[in-house]
Every structure is written in structure tokens, then in C-alpha cells.
Amino acid sequence: MTHYRASRRAVLMGAGATAAWLASPARAALQELDGTPLPSAVEALIATMSVEEKAGQLTLMAAAWAGGAAVSLNPAGSATSFDAQLAEVRAGRIGGVFNGNGAEMARQMQIAATRETRLKVPMLFAADIIHGFRTVFPMPLAEAGSFDPELARRTARAAGAEAAAAGIDWTFAPMVDVARDARWGRGIEGSGEDVLLNRIMADARVRGFQGENGLDAADAVAACAKHFAAYGAAEAGLDYNTVDVSERTLREIYFPPFQAAFDAGAPTTMASFNELSGVPATANRWLLTQVLRDEWHFRGLVVSDYTGDMELIAHGFAADAREATRLAFMAGVDMSMHSGFYIEHLPGLVAAGEVPMARLDQAVRRVLALKVQLGLFDDPFRRIDPDRERTRVRTPGNLALAREAGSRSIVLLKNDGNLLPLPRSGRRIALIGPFAAGQHDLIGPWNVYGTDAEAVDLATGVRAAVADAAQVTVTEGSGIDAALDGGIDQAVAAAQDADVVVLAIGETQRMSGEAQSRTEIVVPAAQMALASAVAATGKPVVVLLRTGRALALEQPVLDAPAILVTWFLGSQDGPAIADVLFGQVAPSARLPVSFPFATGQVPYHYAHKNTGRPNPPGDLQKYKARYRDWPNAARFPFGHGLTYGAIAYSGLDLGNGRLAPDGELTVSATVANSGRHAAEEVVQLYIRDLSASITRPVRELKAFRRVALAPGESKAVSFTLRRADLLFVGTELKPTVEPGRFQLWIAPSAEADGVSGEFTLV
Known part of the structure; x- marks a missing residue:
């Protein structure tokens, strides 16, 4: 029985308190990265650098020698060739590159940096290792559905070790944006709609990427918590769009996962694309300096997102490239990703007195400190080993982990008549649908180095x-969006000849991810026509939903x-689904996002406010907070997921139903499996x-346990509540808790009754 809840320190941080934050050993280690002793030889470098060399250290560019998905995801831009980029390295104009093409590329660039430049400062190699390197694991949203942070830590550890074997020092992950609008495609990179689950998964993934032996270990990669902040709150679910939320909402919803990532030791963060209440995050001094540095005492490195400083011009916040550079840099962005603005404009800004030398040195010190942490000054080639790159990727152990993670990420939404699990013999099975076979749409969006060609399909x-x-x-x-000539007739014939139909439908991986917002979160019409025709045969149908987001499901x-919600599961997609279909693995995942009744409900999340006119249980009533056609609820809520048992x-x-201010209250329920x-x-x-000075959500997740139950077994499951579990951001934007009555549920989802009662904080 595994129990997951926030620690008291994490709860305090989630509400914005800094006392516990400052006491953290991880915080103390990161404080040493800013204005504190670097190794003397490294510190001496700063004094000998020219302003141009300093600006070069703050310049991160897409690798010119790239390959595969990196070419389309992050074009190399101004560097027309690898030789041209090597020349930039030798001239001290680049401090690092990202999404490059392996150990041999890194070796050549590191030789140029450490042997052929004046100062011999090692290069930094970064990459988008979002859910795997060559071994691809379930997309992060799917894995969050496991409700198992240890699984997330293990997959991040494997991904980090594979990436490090290919020369990568730094990953642009985890994404810790709370995402409550299913139209937004980038929800696939995070952990869904709930704050607690996002915090727990952020902690796990940072620890996984970075390992247990220090960042200078050859198999460790530095984590980067992104996107700071509130990127997941983009208006209308439109990627890169405006965000306008209250400071209370930031502190209560969007900040806590970042604080959890920093507490776990993440030494970097990435500024988000969006504006925040009128000021783009990339130039938001309140966000990047006042909150992040002065209040939270973060001493790590802030990097822009891809051309984020350049985009200040399109935002209408900066008049030109020079002003965009000054605004981003003085707001707190230490390193510029790919625009080239810092190397082009910082020297002139320093010469004109518009950027203080002390600020320039501060940013350079943060970059060099990260390189020290990663062990690059001791051995710049510690992660660059072509032999390791060949032997430590796609190992049998990592592929087995991918299969395990895949099966444990699948959510069983419905199982009428106990149709599942299917028997392994004695039934004719018709696999039907655009995702029934073929090495496509298996690994999901945002994977730079893995390929569908190396993944195993459903058939x-x-x-x-x-x-x-x-x-x-x-x-x-x-097809995905269009009918095939004779396709439905062939599917109907196949269904009629079978005992059971397994219908594989949903989204392609290009329909989710960055820049893939959807106005209608539904299964495409061509596939719904296929589903109707198959359903009309009367054969039992198992639907497999391939998706990167919550969907508004309809008949048939x-x-x-x-x-079954099968998401995008990675390298072992087909075997993982088969394990659950045939009962080799029992489904145990839960929805990390609510599936609404209709697209028009989104953004929807279970932890909404009640309003002054809630619709009571039962029929829809007039003049209440509900739609004309649907209740203010989810069709399949957060936390929902069935098992093959009967729970x-x-x-x-x-207990006595009373929680003292400095005490504990243990609550419990019996959970039984009669299946x-x-x-x-x-x-x-x-x-x-139930009553507070700031209105509170109708429910908030405070803890969860995974409980194994044999057939006929029952177990008492207990949780311990403390005052810190009841904190919220009060009227003064400080963490507070107020005496009074609280409703409590121990339940299988955020909208299930389970068992419930009241207790009092005295």
C-alpha cells in the first residue's frame, strides 16, 4: 500500500510561505550558485572575459548538426552549416546548443570550445527530453494517470541516463504547467489539472532526470522546470495566447508545481511564451526577479523559451531587437534561446550603460555555475562517449520499463458486463480503425530522438x-479525417466475422502538442462514422482511444x-495495450484530466468554485449554474478509472471529527474487492x-493511496490530516487557515461519493 500526499513543507510552499522553503537543503545548494564561491579558476575566468565573450556564454542556439524530429521542431536558423556553427563556437559567440545529433557532434563542438578558444570554457548541450530519448515512455500526461510518482521517477531516470550517454547535459523538462483547458495541445507534456498531482510528479521527474549521485555524475542531466508561469492558462486554449489571472490564482494554482521542482533540486527554469496580466513572462521583472529571486530565493539559471525575447516585439512590448534584449535581460532572463539577440545586442547595451556590468556578470556566473555543477570544467567529455551512446540506449531493461509504464498509464473508462479482459484464445478478434496497425502515431508528440519506426504497434x-x-x-x-473507399464495408465485414471488435480510434500525434490547439475536442467525424457502422453489427466493441488530451465523447x-484511454504510450505501445486487453496487467490508472460532456464546457476542472447558485443533485433546474444541455460536471471526472475487480x-x-491546530486527525475507510x-x-x-474568507473549490485532492486487493479482499485505508493540509491563500495573499467545518470524501474520483462526512478544525 503506497501513500502519496504533500509533505507539510510542500503544503506551506504551495500556499506561498517562504520559511520552509529557505530551510530546504536543495535551496541552500542552489543559493551557492549566485554570487558565491565558484571554483577559483572558474571565477577568475569572468574577470578575463570580454563583454562579447560574456554575451556568448549567455547565447544558446539550436544545433546546426541536428537530425530527425529536431529539424522540424527547432530549425537551426542563422547557422547555415555545422562548420559555420563551429566557427561561432571558436569565436566565443555560443555557450551551448540544443537538440543536436549525438555524441560525435558533441565531441567535435566540445573540442572546438575547450581546445580552440581563448578561454576554453566548455559547451553546454541541451535537448528536449520530454518523455524519453531513444526509448520512448508514455507521454507525461498519460504517465501522470498512473498516480505513481515512483514510476515517473524511474522513467525520467532512464530517459536522463540515455540522453547523457549521447552527450546531453541538460533537458528542457519537466513541464509543470497546470492545464485545465483540453483544447490546449501542450497539456500532453504535463500532469493534468490538479495542483497536488502536478507537484508530486514535478518532484519525481526532477529527481529522476538528475539521479541520486549529483549532477556531475556521467548519467545525470540537469532538469528545467517550465514554463514559468501560467502557460497552461492561455485564453481559449490557444497556444502562446494571453494569460490574465489573479495573483491569488498564480500563487495557489500555477506556482506550487514550480516550487516543488525547485525544492527537488531543479537548477534551471524556462520563461513562458505568454504574457501575464499585460506583461510578457520573458520580460516580467515581478515574476522573474521579485517572486523567483527575492521571494523564493531561487539562485539557478533562467533561460528564455525558443526566441521568447524576440517575440517581445510581436507582443507589442518592445520596439525593436535592442529593446527586447534589454527588457528580457533586466527582467531576469539569464540565457537567450536561439534568437541571437544577446550576442548581438548585450555588448552595445553594456557600453551604453543601459545594462550594468554587474548584471552581466551575474548571468554569466549562473551559466558557469551550472557547467560546474554538471562537472564540465572537471571533464568536459564526461557525457560524450560514442560507445556508451551505442550500448546504453534501448536496452532490454528500458524497453521493459516502457512496457510497464505504458500498461500502467491506460485508463479503463467503462467495462459493462465485464467484457474485459478478453480471453487469449477461443475468440475471433477484429482489430479495426486507423490506429489498429502500422508504425505511426505511437510515440506521441514532442519526442526528438525516438521514432515510430522503432516502436511496436497494436496489431x-x-x-x-x-x-x-x-x-x-x-x-x-x-482514415483519420476522411473516409476510405470501401473502408466501412470492409470493416463491417470484418466485424461480422469476429466474436469481438477492438476499435482503435482517436487523434494522431500531430493533433496534440505544441501549436496544436483544437476548437472541438472530439473524435474526427470520419472515425465516428466508422464507429457507427461497426456498432450496428451488434458485435461487442472495445474502444481504444488514442489521444493527447481529454475528449468530449459521443455516441456511438x-x-x-x-x-480504454490508451494515449500515446511510446516504444512499447502495442504490447502495453495488449497486456491490459488480455488481463496480463490489470488496469490501475486514473484520469489526470476531466473528460467533459461537450467541448463548450472547457476549460473545465473538478476543483471549480460552487457559485451562489449551484444546481443541486438531480435534474437540471432553472436559474442555476449549469448549461441548458449539460450539468456543471464531467462525463468522466478527474481520478476516474475502473479496475477488473468490483470495488x-x-x-x-x-475519529472524534476534530482537528486541533497543532494536532492530527486520522480518517479511514474500508475498500473491498468483491470481483x-x-x-x-x-x-x-x-x-x-465549507466557509472561508476566500471562497474555496467544491473539492481539493489532498492525498491518495494505491491499494492492492485480491479477489474477495478488503482493507482499511487511512489518511492523516494536519492543519497544513488546509492552508489556502488568504485575503493578504499569504497562506492562512481558518477554523470551521470541512467536508471530506474518501472516494474513487473527484466527483464520486465514495464515503463522506464532516470534521471541524478547532
């Missing part, structure tokens, strides 16, 4: 799982007796403050 996984592969037929049926998909909650015990299959239940604890 291969299913055929390997059944006793007789000849009993499995595969029919495409339709909703009418299928069994529905029931009973026997709530609230024929073993199950792993995610038991969730929610509370609601």
Missing part, C-alpha cells in the same frame, strides 16, 4: 498476446461496452472548506 502486440494469431484480423476502416463510442467503499471513520480479478485501487482523499 503486433495483440498477435503476440493471443494463442493463435490467425484469429486476429486487421482492417483500417477509415459512449455506447460501447468497454472503453466498494464503506465504513468511514473520522473475480485482483485489482489495484487508487483511493483518493478530497476535502472542501
Whole structure:
């Protein structure tokens, strides 16, 4: 039985307190990176650098020698060739590159930096290692559904070790943006709509990327918490769009996952693209200096997002490139990604007195300190080893972990009549749909180095799982967005000849991710027509939903007796799905995002406010907070997910129902499995403050436990509440808690009754 909850320190930080924050050992280590003793030889370098060389250290460019997805994700831009970029390195005009093409590229660039420049400062090699390197793991949103931070730590550790073997020092991950609008495509990179789950996963992924032996370990990569801040709150779910939220919302919703990442030791953060209440984050001094530096005492490195400083001009915040450079740099962005603005304009700004030399030295010191932490001054080639690159990627152990993570990320939404798990023999299976077969749309968005060509598809996984592969037929049926000539007729024939249909439909990986906002979060019409035709055959249908976001599901998909959300699972996509389909692995994941009734509800999240006119339970009433056609609720809420068991909650015990200010209250419930299959239940604890000086959400997740239950077994599951668990950001924008009554639920989802009662904070 594993229990996940926020520590008291994390709760205090989540509410904005700094006392516990400053006491953290990780914070103390990061404080030493700013204005404090670097190794004397490294410190001496700063005094000998020209202003141009200093600006070069603050310049990060897309690698000219790239490959695969990196070419389309981050074009190399002004460097027309690798030789031209090497010349920039030799001239001291580049401090690092990102998304390059492996150890040999890094070796050549590091030789140029450390042997052929005046100061011999090592290069920094960065990359977008979002959910795997060559071994691709489930997209982060899917993995968050495991509700298992240890699994996230393990996959991040494997991804970091593979990346380090290819010469990479620094990953632009984890993304810790709370995302509550399913139209926004970048939700795939984070952990969904809940603050606590985002905090816990942020902590786990930072520790995974960085390892346990220090950042100078050869298999460690530095983490970068992004995007600071509130990128997930973009208006209308439109990527890069305006964000306008209150400071209370920032401190209560969007800041806590960053604080958790920094507390776990993340030494860098990335400024977000969006503006924040009228000031772009890349030039937001309140955000990057007053909050991040002065209040939180973060002493690490701030990097812009890709051309974020350049985009200040399009925002209408800067008149030209020179002003954009000054505004971003003086706001607190230490390193510029790919615009080239810092190397072009900082020297002139310093000469004109518009940028103090002390600020320039401060930023250079932060970059050099990161390189020291990574061990690059001791051995600039510690991660650059072509032999390791060949032997430490896609190992059997990492592929097995990818399969485990995939199966544990699949959410069972529905299983009427216990259709699942399917027997491995004795049934003819028709795999139908555009995702039934083929090495496409397996690894998901935002993977630079893995490929679908190296991943295992659904048909291969299913055929390997059944006793007789000849009993499995595969029919495409339709395209993603368009019908296929004769496709539906072929699918219907295949369904009629089968005992059960497995219908694989949903999104392509190009429909989610960066710059992939959708106005309608639905399964495309061509595939819905296919689903209707297959359903009309009367054969039992298992729907597999491939998606990078919450979807608004409709009939006939909703009418299928069994529905699995299979996301994008990575290198072992097909085997992981087959493991769950045939019961080799019991489904145990839960939704990290709410699936709404309709697109028009979004942004939707379970932790919404009640309003003064809530619709009471039951029928929709007039003049209440609801839509004409749907309740203010989710079709499948956050935390929902079934098992192959039959789970029931009973026997709530609230002790004496009173929590003293300096005491504890232990609450418990009995969870029982009356089914024929073993199950792993995610038991969730929610509370609601019934009366407070600031209105509170209808529910807030405070802890969860994973509980293994054999058939017929029951267990008492307990949680301990403390005053710190009840903190919120009060009227003075400070953490506070007020005596009074609290509703409590121990339940299987954010909108399930489970068992509930009241307790009092005295």
C-alpha cells in the first residue's frame, strides 16, 4: 500500500510561505550558485572575459548538426552549416546548443570550445527530453494517470541516463504547467489539472532526470522546470495566447508545481511564451526577479523559451531587437534561446550603460555555475562517449520499463458486463480503425530522438498476446479525417466475422502538442462514422482511444461496452495495450484530466468554485449554474478509472471529527474487492472548506493511496490530516487557515461519493 500526499513543507510552499522553503537543503545548494564561491579558476575566468565573450556564454542556439524530429521542431536558423556553427563556437559567440545529433557532434563542438578558444570554457548541450530519448515512455500526461510518482521517477531516470550517454547535459523538462483547458495541445507534456498531482510528479521527474549521485555524475542531466508561469492558462486554449489571472490564482494554482521542482533540486527554469496580466513572462521583472529571486530565493539559471525575447516585439512590448534584449535581460532572463539577440545586442547595451556590468556578470556566473555543477570544467567529455551512446540506449531493461509504464498509464473508462479482459484464445478478434496497425502515431508528440519506426504497434502486440494469431484480423476502416473507399464495408465485414471488435480510434500525434490547439475536442467525424457502422453489427466493441488530451465523447463510442484511454504510450505501445486487453496487467490508472460532456464546457476542472447558485443533485433546474444541455460536471471526472475487480467503499471513520491546530486527525475507510480479478485501487482523499474568507473549490485532492486487493479482499485505508493540509491563500495573499467545518470524501474520483462526512478544525 503506497501513500502519496504533500509533505507539510510542500503544503506551506504551495500556499506561498517562504520559511520552509529557505530551510530546504536543495535551496541552500542552489543559493551557492549566485554570487558565491565558484571554483577559483572558474571565477577568475569572468574577470578575463570580454563583454562579447560574456554575451556568448549567455547565447544558446539550436544545433546546426541536428537530425530527425529536431529539424522540424527547432530549425537551426542563422547557422547555415555545422562548420559555420563551429566557427561561432571558436569565436566565443555560443555557450551551448540544443537538440543536436549525438555524441560525435558533441565531441567535435566540445573540442572546438575547450581546445580552440581563448578561454576554453566548455559547451553546454541541451535537448528536449520530454518523455524519453531513444526509448520512448508514455507521454507525461498519460504517465501522470498512473498516480505513481515512483514510476515517473524511474522513467525520467532512464530517459536522463540515455540522453547523457549521447552527450546531453541538460533537458528542457519537466513541464509543470497546470492545464485545465483540453483544447490546449501542450497539456500532453504535463500532469493534468490538479495542483497536488502536478507537484508530486514535478518532484519525481526532477529527481529522476538528475539521479541520486549529483549532477556531475556521467548519467545525470540537469532538469528545467517550465514554463514559468501560467502557460497552461492561455485564453481559449490557444497556444502562446494571453494569460490574465489573479495573483491569488498564480500563487495557489500555477506556482506550487514550480516550487516543488525547485525544492527537488531543479537548477534551471524556462520563461513562458505568454504574457501575464499585460506583461510578457520573458520580460516580467515581478515574476522573474521579485517572486523567483527575492521571494523564493531561487539562485539557478533562467533561460528564455525558443526566441521568447524576440517575440517581445510581436507582443507589442518592445520596439525593436535592442529593446527586447534589454527588457528580457533586466527582467531576469539569464540565457537567450536561439534568437541571437544577446550576442548581438548585450555588448552595445553594456557600453551604453543601459545594462550594468554587474548584471552581466551575474548571468554569466549562473551559466558557469551550472557547467560546474554538471562537472564540465572537471571533464568536459564526461557525457560524450560514442560507445556508451551505442550500448546504453534501448536496452532490454528500458524497453521493459516502457512496457510497464505504458500498461500502467491506460485508463479503463467503462467495462459493462465485464467484457474485459478478453480471453487469449477461443475468440475471433477484429482489430479495426486507423490506429489498429502500422508504425505511426505511437510515440506521441514532442519526442526528438525516438521514432515510430522503432516502436511496436497494436496489431503486433495483440498477435503476440493471443494463442493463435490467425484469429486476429486487421482492417483500417477509415482514415483519420476522411473516409476510405470501401473502408466501412470492409470493416463491417470484418466485424461480422469476429466474436469481438477492438476499435482503435482517436487523434494522431500531430493533433496534440505544441501549436496544436483544437476548437472541438472530439473524435474526427470520419472515425465516428466508422464507429457507427461497426456498432450496428451488434458485435461487442472495445474502444481504444488514442489521444493527447481529454475528449468530449459521443455516441456511438459512449455506447460501447468497454472503453480504454490508451494515449500515446511510446516504444512499447502495442504490447502495453495488449497486456491490459488480455488481463496480463490489470488496469490501475486514473484520469489526470476531466473528460467533459461537450467541448463548450472547457476549460473545465473538478476543483471549480460552487457559485451562489449551484444546481443541486438531480435534474437540471432553472436559474442555476449549469448549461441548458449539460450539468456543471464531467462525463468522466478527474481520478476516474475502473479496475477488473468490483470495488466498494464503506465504513468511514473520522475519529472524534476534530482537528486541533497543532494536532492530527486520522480518517479511514474500508475498500473491498468483491470481483473475480485482483485489482489495484487508487483511493483518493478530497476535502472542501465549507466557509472561508476566500471562497474555496467544491473539492481539493489532498492525498491518495494505491491499494492492492485480491479477489474477495478488503482493507482499511487511512489518511492523516494536519492543519497544513488546509492552508489556502488568504485575503493578504499569504497562506492562512481558518477554523470551521470541512467536508471530506474518501472516494474513487473527484466527483464520486465514495464515503463522506464532516470534521471541524478547532
